[in-house]
Structure formats: structure tokens, C-alpha cells
Amino acid sequence: MTTNVIINRSAVRWLPSRHRFALAQLVAFARLRRGEPQDADGPDHLILPIDRDQSAAESYAVAVWVFLTVASYLVAVLPLPLPLAIFAAIPLASIVIHIPIVVGGLTLRLLLGDNDHVKIVSVGTMSLLIVWSFYVTHGDSWARIVAWLFFGVLACNAIAALILWLLRAEVQAEENQCAR
Amino acid sequence: MTQQPAWWHRFHARGVFWRQVLRFAILNTPPWLEPIAMASWSLFFLMWGTARRGVMRNLAVIKPGSFALVNFFRCYRVFWNYAWTIADNVRFKELRTIPDWEFTGWKYFEEMQERDGAILLTAHMGSYDLGAHLFSETSSRRIVMVRAPETDPETRAFEQGRAAEGLRIEFNTRSTDLAIDLLSIIRDGNIVAIQGDRVTGEIGFLPATVFGRPTRVPAGPFALALAARVPIYPVFVVRLGRRRYRLMTARPIELVRSQDRDDDFRRAVEQWVGELEHVIRDRWSQWFTFEPYWPELAA
Numbered sequence: 072m073t074t075n076v077i078i079n080r081s082a083v084r085w086l087p088s089r090h091r092f093a094l095a096q097l098v099a100f101a102r103l104r105r106g107e108p109q110d111a112d113g114p115d116h117l118i119l120p121i122d123r124d125q126s127a128a129e130s131y132a133v134a135v136w137v138f139l140t141v142a143s144y145l146v147a148v149l150p151l152p153l154p155l156a157i158f159a160a161i162p163l164a165s166i167v168i169h170i171p172i173v174v175g176g177l178t179l180r181l182l183l184g185d186n187d188h189v190k191i192v193s194v195g196t197m198s199l200l201i202v203w204s205f206y207v208t209h210g211d212s213w214a215r216i217v218a219w220l221f222f223g224v225l226a227c228n229a230i231a232a233l234i235l236w237l238l239r240a241e242v243q244a245e246e247n248q249c250a251r
Numbered sequence: 252m253t254q255q256p257a258w259w260h261r262f263h264a265r266g267v268f269w270r271q272v273l274r275f276a277i278l279n280t281p282p283w284l285e286p287i288a289m290a291s292w293s294l295f296f297l298m299w300g301t302a303r304r305g306v307m308r309n310l311a312v313i314k315p316g317s318f319a320l321v322n323f324f325r326c327y328r329v330f331w332n333y334a335w336t337i338a339d340n341v342r343f344k345e346l347r348t349i350p351d352w353e354f355t356g357w358k359y360f361e362e363m364q365e366r367d368g369a370i371l372l373t374a375h376m377g378s379y380d381l382g383a384h385l386f387s388e389t390s391s392r393r394i395v396m397v398r399a400p401e402t403d404p405e406t407r408a409f410e411q412g413r414a415a416e417g418l419r420i421e422f423n424t425r426s427t428d429l430a431i432d433l434l435s436i437i438r439d440g441n442i443v444a445i446q447g448d449r450v451t452g453e454i455g456f457l458p459a460t461v462f463g464r465p466t467r468v469p470a471g472p473f474a475l476a477l478a479a480r481v482p483i484y485p486v487f488v489v490r491l492g493r494r495r496y497r498l499m500t501a502r503p504i505e506l507v508r509s510q511d512r513d514d515d516f517r518r519a520v521e522q523w524v525g526e527l528e529h530v531i532r533d534r535w536s537q538w539f540t541f542e543p544y545w546p547e548l549a550a
Contacts, residue, residue, distance in 0.1 A: 076349070084351075091283065114497065115357030118389075120349050124282035127493035134286035165291040168284060176279030186278065187346060193281035 075121045077250050082106070083119045086246055093232035094224075095129040100235070100242055103249060121250070137200065140221050141167055144207055147214035171196040201225070260403060264299045267405040277341045286493075289338070293331040302541035306330075308548045312462050313535050328536040332490055336378045336539070339494060343381055352385060353491065356500035363484045363500065364390050368437035370483045372472050372504075374448035374527055375539045377488035382498055383444055393441040395419045397433065397471075399451040430475065437479040444486075445472045448527055449540060459520050461528060464545045473519050476506045483519070485526040489534045501526045 077083040085103040087096035124130065142157075142164035149156040149163075175195050179188040200221070207218035235242060261268040280288055297303055306329050310322040317325075342348045354360060363369045371394070373382070383396045398420060401407040421429055433443050447469055450456045455470035476483045482503035489497050504522045509515055531538050543549040 114353035114355055116354035116360075118349075118352040118354075118385075120351065122348060124348075125351065125494055127495065130283055130493055131286050133283035137284065138287050165287060168287050169291070172276070172280050172284065172288070176275060179279070180275075188279050189281060192279050193283070196281055196284065 077119050077121065079117050080119070080249065081113065081117060082249050083121075086121065086249060087235070087242055088121055088123065088246060089119075089125040090129050091123045091126075092129065092133065092228055093235055094228045095126060095132075097231040097235055099126070100238070100245065103245055136224065138164055138168065140200070140204070140217055143214050143217040144203060147207070147210075147212040168196075171199055256404065261405055263403065264296070264302065265401065265403050265406060267403060267409045270406055270409050273337060273341055274345065277338060277345055285338075289331065289334050293327060293334045296330050296334070297327060302330075305540070305542045308543045309538070309540055309545075310535065312464060312545060312548070313531060313538075325536065329539070332537050333539050335493065336381075336490055336537075339490075339496075340378050340381050343384060348494075349385070350381070350494035350496050353495075353497045354500070355497060356502075359484060359500040359503060360486075360498070363442065363503070364392055366481065367440045368479060368481045369442050369503075370437070370472050370476050370479075370481060371442055371444040371486050372447040372483045372523060373444060373486050373488070374530070375446055376448075376530065376534065376537045377490050377496060381496065382486070382488035385498070386442075386444075390442070393419070393436075393439075394444055395421060395433070395436050395441060396444045397421045397429070398446055430471070433475055434479055437475070437481055443475065445469070445475075447472050447523060448538075449544060457516055457520050459524050461524055461545070462531075464547065466545045468520060468523065470516070473506065473516050476504070476519070477508060477512075477515065480508075482506075483523070485523060487526075487530045487534075489530070489537055499530070 082103065083089070085099045087100045087103070090096045090099050119125075142160045145160040145163050145167065146153070146156045149159055151159060172192055175192045176188060179191060204218040204221045208215050208222070260266055276288060303323075303326055306326045307319065307322045310325050310329075311317060311319075314322070314325075339348075339350055363371065371386075383394060387394050396419065401410055421432070437443055450467045450469055455474070456467035457470045457473060459466055459468045472483060482505050484503050485501040487499045487501075489499065491497050504519050506515055506519050
């Protein structure tokens with residue numbers, strides 16, 4: 072195997088290093104410390120890779136959060152009655168979210184070649200979302216509540232990152248013990 | 252001289268353009284936006300009428316008495332699973348990212364690897380490509396995969412140019428030569444993986460009854476097992492969730508040579524169909540058969 076994998080240890084699912092954002096890492100660390108009862112009806116054999124983007128719950132949660140945030144911003148600016156605006160914002164939000172991927176990906180492909188640009192596009196997309204949210208907080212529409220909520224989640228993530236930094240020795244020890 | 256397909260063929264559902272788009276997406280989409288991209292593109296591909304109708308017709312047989320509207324939404328689930336599956340496959344090829352793997356029937360899986368040659372019979376479910384890649388990386392045995400080639404020449408060239416290292420793929424178009432090659436591969440103690448749920452192109456077949464309706468399954472794996480005197484292991488790869496798969500190995504099918512060859516085949520096909528039906532019934536949303544499966548449905 073080319074990737075770092077752990078065999079037959081279901082608790083590995085809760086390794087903080089299998090999560091991307093600090094908030095998710097902190098939740099995973101709490102679950103890891105609490106321990107997980109062995110599932111007698113579980114699979115016969117397990118192969119679990121150590122990859123920061125392996126958590127489904129985290130990925131879906133962030134995707135829903137981003138989608139709802141973008142859709143809310145669009146509902147607020149669309150010159151339509153609320154029910155129609157909501158109806159239109161759902162497909163529009165999906166298209167808008169694709170724009171940084173397509174534009175950023177094509178630009179990076181021209182500049183840097185046909186390689187893996189996920190990290191750059193990821194940082195770029197989140198930066199655009201922060202700028203957009205900052206702009207919305209300065210408006211007078213109801214969407215500014217959503218924007219403040221967005222910054223609230225970012226603040227929670229920053230606090231989680233700080234806690235994880237303070238607990239870094241314990242996290243490392245727990246990870247080593249679990250992955251051993 | 253072979254005729255070049257028209258330029259717009261690349262935009263057909265099976266055209267190379269969509270493979271290129273998928274590869275581009277894998278190399279540029281942040282993982283935390285993947286679910287949005289998957290949901291959108293699965294919806295987009297519901298416009299592919301031929302495949303949608305094929306899946307819905309098959310679902311009507313798998314789930315008798317079901318409503319067309321319900322099957323339309325079930326069809327979306329099939330497309331959703333397919334989108335994740337092919338994306339995971341490309342991600343493995345391009346970035347070497349592997350998903351979580353769970354195994355059931357581990358004792359049969361180990362037994363298969365300990366044997367001196369075996370046939371792995373699978374279906375168009377989950378990520379059979381990813382499963383074969385996993386197998387080639389974890390097993391000491393060499394695995395050779397037999398599959399139908401892509402129908403579009405440009406797509407075929409694109410996929411062949413990006414095949415993963417260490418995995419040999421044979422196409423079932425040159426049946427006579429291939430049978431001899433595969434026999435030799437098995438006799439050398441290796442494993443041959445074949446998709447045994449549907450007949451594509453001009454290949455030999457055996458009659459079967461799946462979900463109470465007559466159909467055909469490829470004859471090749473059964474004839475090969477009889478010739479090489481090796482068992483057939485039904486193996487299915489199913490998707491459990493995002494980047495999470497289960498590899499299920501069932502009890503092997505032992506073909507015992509008797510006076511009546513047709514009866515030998517019939518018993519083996521019955522056991523295979525039993526396993527296939529069981530898995531499809533439980534995992535209908537992952538059976539990636541986009542054409543009407545039963546000849547009577549196609550007619």
C-alpha cells in the first residue's frame with residue numbers, strides 16, 4: 072500500500088489525523104478518548120487509511136454549511152418574492168460554488184500544469200467565502216445573521232485549533248497508542 | 252481503415268469529455284465541496300434518458316410493484332453512487348487516495364489467495380476497478396481483470412493511458428486467444444477477475460433466471476473454471492458511504508465435472524445467480540447496469 076494504513080482497529084476512525092478542520096479533529100479526539108465498544112457483528116477485516124479528508128460526517132457537514140450559507144446570500148440578493156428566491160437559489164448556489172473550482176482549476180492548470188491543485192483551490196474558495204461573508208455583514212439584509220453565524224463557526228474552529236495545540240502532546244500520544 | 256467518430260461524440264454520455272471533466276474535478280475540487288459537486292452532477296446526468304430508463308426498468312423488476320415516481324428517485328441514488336464510485340476510482344489512480352475497506356467473508360478471501368489459481372467472479376457493482384486495484388496491492392497473487400472495453404474509441408484510449416500500475420486488464424473482445432491466455436494465467440497460480448452479471452458484445456453465454464425472469468450470463472468464467480479445475484469465488488465490492496467500501500466474498504462455486512456438462516454449468520450458474528440476486532436485492536442502488544438487463548425489457 073502506498074498510503075499509511077492501519078489494519079483491524081476500528082477506533083482508528085476517530086483519529087484526529089483523519090479529519091481536516093480543527094473543530095472536527097477536537098470532536099474526534101474526544102470520541103477517541105471515550106473509547107468505542109468493539110462491534111461483535113462488525114466486519115471480518117478492516118483497512119483504514121490515515122488521510123485528512125477521510126471523515127464522511129465532516130465532509131457532509133461542511134458541504135451543507137457552505138451550501139446553506141451561499142444559498143442564503145443569494146436569496147437575499149435575488150429580486151424575487153421569498154419562496155421563488157429560495158427555489159431559484161438552490162440550483163444557483165450549486166453553480167456559484169462551482170465557479171472557483173472551474174476558474175481556479177483552469178487558471179492553475181495554465182500556470183502550473185495539469186497537476187493536483189486541491190489545496191490551492193480549497194484555500195482560494197474559503198478565502199472568497201470569507202470576503203463575501205465580510206461584505207454581507209456590512210449590509211442591512213437578514214443575510215448578515217447568516218454571515219455572522221459563518222464567522223461564529225470560523226471562530227469556534229480557531230478556538231478548537233488553540234485547544235488542540237495546547238493538547239498536542241496528549242493528542243499525539245493517543246494517536247500513537249491507537250495506531251500502534 | 253477505421254472511421255473516426257464525429258467530434259461531437261466526445262460529448263456523449265460515454266464520451267471522453269466527461270472522463271476529462273471528472274479527472275479535472277478530482278485534481279481541483281476541495282474535499283469539503285465534493286458532496287455538493289456530486290449531488291449536482293448526479294442530477295445533471297439524470298438527463299441521460301437512455302440510462303435513466305434502463306435503470307428504472309431494471310428497478311421495476313428488482314422491486315416488483317414499485318411506482319415509477321419512486322423508481323425515478325431510486326434512479327437518482329444509483330447515479331449518486333455511481334458518481335462517487337467513479338470519482339473514488341479516478342482519485343485512486345491520480346492521487347493514490349484509498350478509501351476505508353471492510354471485508355466480509357474474509358476466510359473465503361484468504362482461501363482464494365492461498366489456492367493455486369482461482370476465478371474471481373464479480374458484478375457491475377460498487378467499484379470493481381478499485382477492488383481489483385486493492386487486491387493487486389494486498390495480494391501476493393497476480394490478478395488479471397477481464398472486462399468489456401469502452402465503446403467510444405477516444406474514451407478507451409483515455410482510460411488505457413491511465414490504467415493503474417501493477418494491474419493487468421484484458422478485454423473480452425478476442426475470446427478464443429484470451430481463453431487460452433487466461434487458462435495459462437490460472438495454471439500459473441494467479442487469479443482472473445471477470446464480471447459475470449451481464450453479457451456484452453458477441454461472447455458465449457449460458458441461460459439463467461434472475462429475479463424470476465430469463466436472461467443470460469457469460470459462459471466464459473464457468474468454462475474456464477471447468478477447464479482449469481479451479482473454484483469460482485463470488486466477490487462483490489459495495490459502497491457503504493463516502494470513501495468507504497465493503498468487499499464481500501461468498502462461498503466458492505466448485506464445478507465438479509460429470510457426464511452431463513450442461514448440468515454442471517446449470518448448477519454453477521444457479522449458485523452464482525443466487526449470490527447475485529441476494530446482493531442486488533440488498534444493494535440495488537449500486538448495480539450499475541444502465542441498459543435493460545433482461546432481454547424481454549430491451550425488446
